[in-house]
Amino acid sequence: MRIIFFGSPDDAVQLLGSLITAGHEIAAVYTQPDRRVGRGRTKQATAVKIFSEQSGLEIFTPVNLRDDEVEFTRMLNIAADVFVVVAYGRILPTKILGIPPFGVINVHPSLLPLYRGPSPVAATILDGQSHTGVSLMLLDEGMDTGPILAQSLPINLSGRERRSELQARLFRESGSLLLGVLTKLQSGTTTPVIQDNAAASVTQLLHRSDGEIKWTTSAVYIERMVRAYDIWPGTFTTWHGKNVKILHSQLIEGVATNPGEVAFRNGHLSVSTGDGLLEIIQLQLEGRQAVMASDFVRGYPEINGVILGN
Structure with missing residues (x-):
């Protein structure tokens, strides 16, 4: 399938690589702009940008996609089949969600509808949960409220996991799920499941x-x-x-x-x-x-x- 990929950190790199290896066409990559870090305030690119440059992919780093007609038109002209979002770090406006014919797939590291929002892995650890998992969903106007395309089996936790380790593990787990969902979307055999809002919990942005x-x-x-x-x-x-x-x-x-x-x-x-x-x-x-x-x-x-x- 022809894909526009949205992602930024290390955890997204492996999924982007798996899409390439599986033969999907990455028509464009969107990632966060370079940031100044450290005492020297030197600019640092995201892990996804570095990997994409090495892979010869076309990269775009807009500061904000809201009301950005240039990027909206660019995405229309790229004519991708589907968008894939993996820890992009920016909210996609509703107008953009309507561009790809197969929708916008988001990889979310929790078993939705539990732990919607920006900090699901941290909240899972803070709550002392005995298990967690990963969900693939279609983005809609809400905060992680869209229909679920696939979920992992529950992953048991030892109670010693650190967020960095658990988050990486969950995104690795999502690789095969993502490839399977793309195959089903292409063949028309996927059945999105509406989330139970009554069972939902929501996480907050960390400060x-x-x-x-x-x-x-x-x-x-x-x-x-x-x-x-x-x-x-x-x-x-x-x-x-x-x-x-x-x-x-x-x-x-x-x-x-x-x-x-x-x-x-x-x-x-x-x-x-x-x-x-x-x-x-x-x-x-x-x-x-x-x-x-x-x-x-x-x-x-x-x-x-x-x-x-x-």
Whole structure:
């Protein structure tokens, strides 16, 4: 099939490659514009743009597709059969959704109608779900409300997954589903299933402030935060006016004291919470490199006994 592909991060690259390998024609690729990153503020292209350049694909990077008549006309003229969206990071206007005759397929990393919206993997981890999956759906005017074309079987979770790992796993899982859906669309044998809105849940866009730890919450929840927010916004607290990122943590047995109080005993760095103890495995002080907890304490022994977040 003739496809316009919309995607940006690493997770989308594998799916784009699988479409090419399967013999589909990628007529154009839309991805987010280059962004300035790091202290040097150097421009960095998306993973999809880099791969597309290496593959000789035609690439477009509009800042916004809303009311963009140039891009609308370009898409019309390309005359693709179907659009495929994989973590593009931009909302496609309703006008664009009506262009391809077979519709716009979106790959969504949850078992819809659960966890609609922009942060399904993070929310799945935060809620401590025992399983998840991936859905392929036709985009409509709503937020992930369109009819479902295919879903994976439930994928069991261990409770130790990090968002980056789980998200990559779910997009890998969607590869065979996507190829199967395209085959059925082409043959006219697909049967879209309307979502049950009464069973739906909706996630919100993550903000940096979401990653700030409130030590009065439970150790269980904070440990989930560390795993759910590893891509963005990170999980952090403050000490002496500087941010401290918590990169890896785990639950530990023991009696909690004051929420936020640090203790270093028997080689373990722990913090009391509103319910239970959290062991810090790896952390990073603002302006410093990430280190293991034991190395951090050797460099900053005065952290023992302080209360974080004050």
